[in-house]
Amino acid sequence: MKNVGVSDADLVASFSRGEEKALKLLLDRYSASVFNSIFQRVKDEDHANDILQEVWIKFIRVAKAGEYKELGKFSGWIHMVARNAVMDFFRKRKRSKLIGLEECGDSVLGIKDEALNFEESIQQEQLNSDIRMAIGELPLDQQEVIKLRMTSGLSFKEIALETGVGINTALGRMRYALMNLRRILEIEPQ
Numbered sequence: 001m002k003n004v005g006v007s008d009a010d011l012v013a014s015f016s017r018g019e020e021k022a023l024k025l026l027l028d029r030y031s032a033s034v035f036n037s038i039f040q041r042v043k044d045e046d047h048a049n050d051i052l053q054e055v056w057i058k059f060i061r062v063a064k065a066g067e068y069k070e071l072g073k074f075s076g077w078i079h080m081v082a083r084n085a086v087m088d089f090f091r092k093r094k095r096s097k098l099i100g101l102e103e104c105g106d107s108v109l110g111i112k113d114e115a116l117n118f119e120e121s122i123q124q125e126q127l128n129s130d131i132r133m134a135i136g137e138l139p140l141d142q143q144e145v146i147k148l149r150m151t152s153g154l155s156f157k158e159i160a161l162e163t164g165v166g167i168n169t170a171l172g173r174m175r176y177a178l179m180n181l182r183r184i185l186e187i188e189p190q
Contacts (some may be wrong), residue, residue, distance in 0.1 A: 008074035016063045027056065030075065034082045041086045041126065051085045058085075072184065076137065080186065083130055090119055134184040142177035145170055 006025065014022035034055060039048040058081055062068045068077075135146055141163075148154045148162060156174070160167040 009070055012063060012068055012070070012074060016066060016068065023060070026059075026074075030078050031056075033075075034078055037079060038082050038086055041122070042089060047089065051082065051089055054085050055082045072137070076184070080130075080184075083126065084186075087123065087126065090123060093119075130185060131181070134181050137184055138177055138180055142173050142180065145173040146177045146181075149174060 008026070008029070011022040011026050015026065031052065035048055035052050038051045038055075039045065042048050042051065055078065059068075059078065135143055138146065144163060145159055148159045149156075154162065156167050156170045159174075160170040163170065165173075
């Protein structure tokens with residue numbers, strides 16, 4: 001199996017059927033970029049390597065169980081798994097820091113609050129980055145409606161006038177945009 005010309009979907013399907021070479025090709029294609037995105041967030045090579053390993057183990061489990069569903073590009077899926085793993089890393093670290101700080105007593109409350117605010121701001125930045133990336137994957141008409149509604153604060157009537165479509169079309173585009181964002185970001189509807 002050659003690396004050039006074989007789609008990610010074909011490689012995933014091949015690996016699911018037991019072809020280990022397909023996994024090696026996927027690793028060759030994506031490990032560097034996934035590692036870089038993880039390292040940018042955790043700023044520690046050892047932690048980044050541990051998280052990268054968790055990401056690939058998750059893929060192996062999902063693929064071997066036949067649970068991988070190709071809803072979009074594999075690259076987006078593997079990077080989303082990496083983002084989630086980074087968030088889990090920060091959550092675990094936050095819990096362990098809180099336990100350690102609680103044992104020290106009230107003298108470190110100011111430090112604890114700063115640490116929480118810093119981690120919350122990192123998590124918020126990560127979420128904002130994920131949302132911007134997900135919006136970029138939407139069709140242009142849906143991107144436009146999202147941006148006009150969320151950043152410009154326009155009403156659907158104003159969006160309809162701005163885009164030259166009917167109000168129901170603007171509402172429909174927003175509905176589909178939100179559905180697609182939930183799918184891309186793997187958010188369960190409420």
